[in-house]
Amino acid sequence: xxxxxxxxxxxxxxxxxxxxxxxxxxxxxxxxxxxxxxxxxxxxxxxxxxxxxxxxxxxxxxxxxxxxxxxxxxxxxxxxxxxxxxxxxxxxxxxxxxxxx
Numbered sequence: 520x521x522x523x524x525x526x527x528x529x530x531x532x533x534x535x536x537x538x539x540x541x542x543x544x545x546x547x548x549x550x551x552x553x554x555x556x557x558x559x560x561x562x563x564x565x566x567x568x569x570x571x572x573x574x575x576x577x578x579x580x581x582x583x584x585x586x587x588x589x590x591x592x593x594x595x596x597x598x599x600x601x602x603x604x605x606x607x608x609x610x611x612x613x614x615x616x617x618x619x620x
Contacts, residue, residue: 522609529601537594544587547580 520608522605522612525601525605525608529598529605532594532597532601537591540587540590540594544584544591547583547587550580
């Protein structure tokens with residue numbers, strides 16, 4: 520473990536976890552039924568299907584938005600903590616470096 524490794528971990532979390540989750544959260548809006556730009560209009564399930572399934576579908580979308588928002592918030596909270604760990608580790612590395620004169 521090195522301070523550089525911690526820095527790479529921070530970047531890896533941002534690039535491969537946080538950004539894709541943020542994108543996924545944004546993509547949920549593109550699956551809204553019947554909305555302009557949505558993938559399926561009102562006729563997708565018909566009147567009866569919309570009454571039976573539509574409300575549940577919206578609930579699932581809202582649950583996904585909430586869960587993904589919480590995940591992104593948690594990941595954003597990790598970064599300052601990892602930055603502190605990285606800085607402390609770097610200070611420990613510097614303090615333990617033998618200097619030869």
